[in-house]
Amino acid sequence: MITNVLLLIALLLWLRRFIFQTTYFIHILQLEGYRNGRFISWLIKNPKKIFDEECLISSVVILFIGLFLESFGIELVFFLILWIFVGIWLFRRCKRLPYKKPLVWTGRIKRLFGLSIILPCFLLGFIFYSSPLMLLFFFISQIIIQTASIFLVLANTFLYPLESAINYYFFLCARKKIRRIGPKVIGIAGSYGKTSTKFIIFDILSKKYKTITTPESYNTLMGICKVINNELKKEHEIFVVEMGAYKRGDIKELCNLVRPQIGVLTSIGPEHFERFGSMEKIISTEFELIEALPKDGIAFVNTDDEILLGLMDRIKIEKHSYSIKDCEEIDIDKDGIKFKIKGEIYNTKLLGLNNLKNILAGITVGLELGVDIEKIKDAVSSLDFIPHRLQLIKNPNNVFVLDDSYNSNPVGADCALNVLSLFSKRRKIIVTPGMIELGKKEYEENKEFGKKIGKTCDIVFLVGRKRTKPIFDGLKSVDFPQNKIFITNSLNEARIRLERIVRSNDIILFENDLPDNYDEDFLSILQTNYWVHIWFPSRWDKNISL
Structure with a gap:
């Protein structure tokens, strides 16, 4: 017993x-x-x-x-x-x-x-x-x-x-509902820039139409089904849908659900290259949106992207391009962007060239759908920062944070550093784990990123000793002082060490924040006392010059 x-x-x-x-x-x-x-x-x-x-x-x-x-x-x-x-x-x-x-x-x-x-x-x-x-x-x-x-x-x-049956039931419910309500659907696809473009288009179209969009970064089949089943109402005239993909056929599947009449392609790049395996697969997957449009559909394409520019001839339906080359004047500084296009002057507090491209997509779509030009200008001027996407946060202690932590890619990282460099009178600090899922290009892209960091920043925090080695190699190649580099095991650790050195008039760029499944130190928390990692700093703490 x-x-x-x-x-x-x-x-x-x-x-x-x-x-x-x-x-x-x-x-x-x-x-x-x-x-x-x-x-x-x-x-x-x-x-x-x-x-x-x-x-x-x-x-x-x-x-x-x-x-x-x-x-x-x-x-x-x-x-x-x-x-x-x-x-x-x-x-x-x-x-x-x-x-x-x-x-x-x-x-x-x-x-x-x-x-x-x-x-x-x-x-x-x-x-x-x-x-x-x-x-x-x-x-x-x-x-x-x-x-x-x-x-x-x-x-x-x-x-x-069982899960497939449940998902299929929700899919059928969503498809039936969206067919019954019949909003005009705008699909947005691309390697990056989808979420920002989505919210900008939503804000502009909301000036004239009852518009709904997928929240945050909802861009999967079940996420979109959830929005349709729970939030789409009969009074909604336009549905703006972000479409994500990890393999061939993903965007086609989303298009089978929502049947977009308008498609916006924001970019083609090596993001998620590791999952796709080749640029050809990435291109064909993103182009599934255009192929799904009806004969009377409309395609909007960012022709600043060289790959998308080369795809224009493949589009046989009505198509419109948008490009920063269309701007007659562009003034980008730390307070935002002022630009002139077709004789009209626009102002926004959003930062960086990438956001200008996203705004141009919104303006082009808005004009095509009949939104008054003054309402478009008003929408652009009132655009707020999109969380974790070049979001400028001004703290009371005069420390600025440039939060670009949602994800990172070579174009976005370059843009973020360019924005950071605009704050010339502030000490510039970057916290980054680098870029992931770039396949064979990952080492070289991160090393190049390190070189650019070395020419822009004063202090560097690298999150993940193994993952950030290419960035470290890039920093060394431009003779960046090694006593101004922190190497930490986790973002939590980086933040705590950052608190020890930050001072008034600093600006801190958070470039990318990897999910837990990419955190090198995450499972070690299961096996050791986590606070040991935080309160016993590495050798970099003693060597850093403030």
């Missing part, structure tokens, strides 16, 4: 550790879009994050002690007590992780979590009733804890038919 009670307590304590591991991996799976292939690829790239080192080492020690006790005929009750004490220690080590983007407990996540726990519990129960050997039972239970990621993949596979 006592043995069974002790065994139950031990199992519950170690189950808590398994749940802790499973929750972490479910979060990663959610960030990877619930795709087993991408999740397994992440595991392969991060093999050290698969195993719970504390739990593994503890298990080996307990197992050897158990074998020792058994060899001397000592009752296994002492083994179970040790198992419980170690389980309590591991329980106390389970601390909430500082997620950048918290796990969203959707219905799908709850089902996945439940099955991921039930599968190993069922297996443990079967083994318990099949084998009287306590040490064997302990050994297998520890293997299960170390293979939480495998059980998650199995659970995701088993649930795939």
Whole structure:
């Protein structure tokens, strides 16, 4: 009786550790879009994050002690007590992780979590009733804890038919609703600039029409279905839809849902090159938007982009281009942009050449859809910063923050540095993990980024020692002082160290902020005291010149 009670307590304590591991991996799976292939690829790239080192080492020690006790005929009750004490220690080590983007407990996540726990519990129960050997039972239970990621993949596979059926139901509901209401749909696709262009077009068209758009960066099939099912009303005349893609056919699938009459192509670049594998696949995927437009549809294309300029001849329907070359005058400074096009003068507080291109897209679409020119000018002048996209934040202590942390690409990073350089009287600091998913071009693009940083910034924070090596190499190549470089393991650590040196009249550029599945230091929080990383600074702290 006592043995069974002790065994139950031990199992519950170690189950808590398994749940802790499973929750972490479910979060990663959610960030990877619930795709087993991408999740397994992440595991392969991060093999050290698969195993719970504390739990593994503890298990080996307990197992050897158990074998020792058994060899001397000592009752296994002492083994179970040790198992419980170690389980309590591991329980106390389970601390909430500082997620950048918290796990969203959707219905799908709850089902996945439940099955991921039930599968190993069922297996443990079967083994318990099949084998009287306590040490064997302990050994297998520890293997299960170390293979939480495998059980998650199995659970995701088993649930795939159910989740596909649920998603298809929501898809049918959304398709039926949007067909019934029949708004004019504007699709926006491109490697970058989609979200900013979307909000600018929305603000301009809202001056004349009842307009709705997808919030934040909603650009997936289920995200758009959610907006249609929950927010689209019969009074809406225009629906502005951002369309994202990670593989061929993604944009075509979105177009099958919303049937756009107008398409806007913002850019073609190497962003997500790693997922697509070639520029040809990126081009053909983004061009799916234009191919989906009806014969009486209208295409709007950014012809400042050389690739898009080369695609103009392939567009057989009505088409319009927009380009900064159309501007008669352009004045860009730290307070915003003033420009003149077709005799009309526009002002905006948005920063950088990329935002000017996005505004030109909005103006071109607005004019084509009959929005009064004065209303367009009013909309442009009242445009607010889009969060995390060259967003200027002025703090009371006279420290400015240029938040460009949503994502990064070679064009966007170059634009951000150009904007930073406009603040000539301020000390310029950059915090960046670099650019990702650029495939074979990643090293060279980041090294070039490092060179540009070295010519623009006074102090550099590199987030992720391994990932930012190309940037560091670029900084070295332009003789940037190494005693003005911080190298940190996480953005959290960078922010805390930044607080120690920041002073009035500084401007800080946050260029890119990678999700948790790219954070080099993230899982180490599971295995060590996180605050040790923060309060015991690296050698760079002592060497930096302020």
